[in-house]
Amino acid sequence: MTTMNDMTINTAISYDLPPAFSGRHLIDGEWVRSAETFERVSPSHGTVVSVSAQGGAAETEAAIVAARAAFDSGVWSRISGKDRAAVLLKVADLIEANVERIAIQETLETGKPISQARGEVGGAADLWRYAASLARSTHGDSHNTLGPDMLGVVVKEPIGVVSIITPWNFPFWILSQKLPFALAAGCTVVVKPSEVTPSSTVMMGELLVEAGLPAGVCNIVLGYGRPVGSLMSTHGDVDMVTFTGSTAVGKLITEASAGTLKKVALELGGKNPQVIFPDADLENAADAVTFGVYFNVGQCCNSSSRIIVHEDIAEAFVARVVELSRKVKFGDPLDDSTQVGAIVTAEHNAKIDGYVQAAAKAGAKVELGGGALAVAGLGSQFYQPTVISNVTPDMPIAREEVFGPVLTVLTFKTFEEAVALTNDSDYGLSAGVWSNDIHTCLAFSRRAHAGTVWTNTWMDGYPELAFGGVKQSGQGREIGRYGFDEFLEVKSLVMRVGRDSRAPWVDDGAQ
Secondary structure (H helix, E strand, O other): OEEEOOEEEEOOOOOOOOOOEEEOEEEOOEEEOOOOEEEEEOOOOOOEEEEEEOOOHHHHHHHHHHHHHHHHHOOOOOOOHHHHHHHHHHHHHHHHHOHHHHHHHHHHHHOOOHHHHHHHHHHHHHHHHHHHHHHHHOOOEEEOOOOOOEEEEEEEEEOOEEEEEOOOOOHHHHHHHHHHHHHHHOOEEEEEOOOOOOHHHHHHHHHHHHHOOOOOOEEEOOOOHHHHHHHHHHOOOOOEEEEEOOHHHHHHHHHHHHHHOOEEEEEOOOOOEEEEOOOOOHHHHHHHHHHHHHHHHHOOOOOOOEEEEEOOOHHHHHHHHHHHHHHOEEEOOOOOOOOEOOOOOHHHHHHHHHHHHHHHHOOOEEEEOOOEEEEOOOEEEEEOOEEEEOOOOOOHHHHOOOOOOEEEEEEEOOHHHHHHHHHOOOEEOEEEEEOOOHHHHHHHHHHOOOOEEEEOOOOOOOOOOOEOOEEOOEEOOEOHHHHHHOOEEEEEEEEEOOOOOOOOOOOOOOO
16 A cells, blocks of 8 residues: 555555456346457456457347246246245345355456445345345235225236346446346346446346246346347337436437337436535534545445535535545555545546546636546556535536546535525435534425435435436436336226116116
8 A cells, every 4th residue: 555645545456367257148048149249358457357248139139029928928927926025035145145256346347446346246135135025015005985886906017028227337236226126026127237347237147047037037138238228228018118327328218218108217317415514513524525425436326526515614624525535545446445446447537537627727626636547556547536626516527427536515605505506406316414403404305406315424225215316317216115116007907896786878778
């Protein structure tokens, strides 16, 4: 471990990398190769870490056909919730038995720290167990007040074939926010992971087969957005698309799916604020801000990429965040102590730096960091922990999703100004408020335009609580009972009981 520019850097450690993972499609219960392949080069170690089959229209069509046939056969959609739950619980156990193998591959493909990859993979098992509980407890309604001859029953049924399209930043976790809930509902699925991080999804497929999931219920196609993702979004045999990724791509999926009017659920970008009032526990707030912006290398839709601080405490608070930022350990993601790893691609690294340099040119002050960094033994695909003050609300760095370890600082004078700055965004995924006055916290929480509001904490989440955004952060919800309901259709059964006591509508003179 060394220091550079007063930062804490973990240089390369000695580690025997596993052989490159060989990824194949899973279609109708069979592992399938393609004539073409694509490679993933580790952003931290510069070596090929996976070689995957590159699917096209033929593989995607075959996967959709398999999912449709499996759904219509009832092999999964019409079995009991108990039997579906039993498979999901087996998957949860298998996840926990394979944490290290999956986490290492995720670290190599994403560049995230191994400790965070382990937490992501191991924690996903709880999502599967919670989904299993929903498979057994879902129910509808009955209406026994419609008159003496009528009974109304509202039932919930699986929506059908679901296309699941996942991103590169949390490939295993986000898959587990969608897949077990779709399966618990009785749906069949086709999954396309990001071409940047395909391997952990294939590993999930291996666990599904081992757990006894029937053939065709979950199909995996590896490849690129065109043609794989686009066909998954437009095909007439697909009933729903659920996508996590950028707002720009989410809009394209919505447009593409319009021709068949299929349901679309989107979890998109965020520009998430934490608002710090003077009466807050400032030490805890500073630590949470530091965590919120650097977790997962800042490549997180829930990253607290902007803070809104009361002007009376702004200077001291920013100084404390800078002090803590200097102590954040970044560098080799395979080092257990690393907290900030590599940026996913060189192009994204340059994009992050472009936002920072433009802000500095526009008058913002770079308090810490502000540039890419080469780490000894690992190359230059890293970005320094960066804090930028003197930011104005009109700057792109304050409005657009940077998706990197970059914190922007704005200030406010009044509660009303804090709320206005919070809501002055195209996004509405999450927000946070720090104050020891419960009235301040409640008032802010009710007025913030966000799908989640954290009070005196940041990024705590539970399988029971729904997740999703408003405005251009998406539509629909994931996890929790609300996320489960996304995969269900509501059907009303209207039943006459006994003989018809009404007068006939057509009088044919019969006695």
